[in-house]
Amino acid sequence: MADNDFSNTAFHQYLAEYKLMGAHCEACDTLYLPPRPMCPKCFGDDMNWVELPERGELIAFTTIHIAPTAMIEAGYGRDNPYISGVVRLENGLSISAQILGLDANKPEEIMIGTPVKAEYVERGEDEAKKTFLAFRAE
Amino acid sequence: MTGKRLNRGVAVVGAGMSKFGAFPGLSTRDLFVQAFQDMRASVDKGFDPNDIEALYIGNYSSDLFEGQGHTAPFMADWTGLAPRPATRIEDACASSGVAIRQGIIAIASGLYDIVLVGGIEKMTDLPTSQVTDTLATASDMLYEIPAGFTFPGFYAAMATTYMHKFGATPETFMKVGMKNHTNGALNEKAQFGTTIRKVMDGKIAKAEARGYPVPTWEDELEFLHDDRANPVIAWPMRLFDCSPISDGAAALLLVSEELATQFSDTPLYIVGSGQASDVALHDRDDVTGLRAAQLAGKEAYGMAGVTPADIQVAEVHDCFTIAEVIATEDLSFFAPGEGYQAAESGGTARLGSKPINTSGGLKSKGHPVGASGIGQAVEIWKQLRGQAGERQVPGSPTLGLTHNVGGTGQTCVVHIYERR
């Protein structure tokens, strides 16, 4: 169960429960993903957690061949590229995530607007195990 | 739009830089001394360095790149300027563009009359994977990097959206790289002082000399489409779409407007300055333009009282080839979606209607990130004073612009310079 602090730690605790959660400003009725402890629109801090829709569409993407250390450790790299992208959820909020279910070796065939659904990916062993947000093409 | 004005004007009376490139064994302070001495030599009437009152030094991440924090006082010490106040400015790749702005603000406030602004970065000591990781810290480590993004990846994602929306192709971006290498071949300070054609011919000659199968590229575009010669980094950005890993330093001497002609026969007056910040890439309504660049440009144009059409030469932040296309639209040189057509038709070439990145840009000149913003100003200094040699823009330009971006556009800073 996540602490009610709207932090990145709490966001990841929800991901570990396979829940995509954002923050809702009770004062001005605005939703936020990533969650945050203060509303940038009305400067209020009466926030609540809300579960977000898991479906959306791909609005930007790339296939990454030169990977950062963390993704190399997850088995990716020059010979095994992966896709990162920005997904716009059904309610209009957007988030960065790894994109699954499409061929990273055929980027010309990947379409902006592809429908996707949230998927929860576990990386790391034992203590270092962490759940990451990804989206899979439908 | 009538912009806010400075309380008093500020001029550039000296500009210099080290060569950009890979310099094993040299630290940022060594490179900064080179830039400082180059700057001193550019002050027409000479000056006493003891008259400098303060330093603002742009530096992104000496902490991670060379294991050295607190770099500004070392720059003051190595140039003989301690105990003057020395302040480091960090805004990722826009660090030294913002250092210029801080120097301007300090002089306009009346606190100082003579200020040294500099930029430094030493990136080549680390292996590429660690450089990638270090640059990544300029983006959102909590919500963007866990998605697997890298810096080439962010700009590549902007590129896929741009291609989808406006019809550009990967070849559009290749042509930007070819243009900037053509310009950089005429710049003795550039990291890659060579054209793509020469790189290609060099690889053919090497294969022939070693008895390997000789590549059969018909032209530069065919070479750039070759996955082995020009590997994909983050599609559609390939190796020759990405600025290199670089070491370098650059420096400007800023003085209050009324002092300018005491130092220089041909000072450049900084008539416009603008800066803005933005949210993470995924939180933006549109990823085919940088809102912060649009706002910084508007502020600078408003302060200067000029329009985009008035700008005769510009250095824009082409950390990746797509970034140059987007920059020329954000600065309203071209309408959204038309920047790529200008890039393809030669409109942004040195002899085109709107010369962009005559220095070779970050792509060819090199991108020591904390030094790049002032490196851009050094080129405008040369172009507006008619000192750019073989790469001089014709027509004796009097108005130039620099556009410096931090991260994915979470910081943008624009300056406009005038020769009177």
Ligand SMILES: [Zn+2]
């Ligand atoms: Zn609110």
